[in-house]
Amino acid sequence: IGVICTGYALGKLYTSTFSQTLRRKYLVYLGVIALTLFFVIRGINAYGDLVPWTSQKNTTYTILSFFNVTKYPPSLAFLLVTLGPALILLAGLENIKNRMTNFFLVFGRVPFMYYFLHVLVIHLLAMVAVVIQGRPWYDMIITSSNFKNALLIDYGFSLWVVYGVWISVILLLYPISKRYMIYKINHKEKWWLSYL
Secondary structure, three states: OHHHHHHHHHHHHHOOOOOHHHHHHHHHHHHHHHHHHHHHHHHHOOOOOOOOOOOOOOHHHHHHHHHOOOOOOOOHHHHHHHHHHHHHHHHHHOOOOOHHHHHHHHHHHOHHHHHHHHHHHHHHHHHHHHHHOOOOHHHHOOOHHHHOOHHHOOOOOOHHHHHHHHHHHHHHHHHHHHHHHHHHHHOOOOHHHHHO
16 A cells, blocks of 8 residues: 555656656655665664575675565565666656557556456466366465465476566557557546546
8 A cells, every 4th residue: 555655646746747857856866765775774684574684605695685575565675675776767768768668658557457457367377277287277266275285386387488478468468458548548538447
């Protein structure tokens, strides 16, 4: 809920009366502040994440431990280290307009609809994949018993397959998202569309 509130608050920066130069400046400042807070809080190692970082057998693993923050539920450290760079990136990419940015802009204009559809499609694909591997489809229905099912420990795919599915889902949902984006633009009188 805090991230949603932050997004709504930052929405003021994108009103037509707000200066683009000032917006970019604020975004960079907020991003740098978030990253600085991350390093301070994570460095103190007493607050901000459920799992403290520890010194490891070498510097590389110690750095990995430092950046290994809790995503579920999102810890303060996780939010600072992800939203900080995102704000800086947002400021830096604002004036870049090309085919790639236009492609991703479609998803940014229909975020909730895309989120809902991608979760649905990925779960349906997971059910198909589990059946192909000779297991029952309901193993992919997340319940407390399935979540701890020892038979699913060996279930999974290589990272290349995961990336392939990820890109395929994006490409599959792009035309649907674009049509919905155009529908939203052409039907501004339907106020509730702005929430989807």
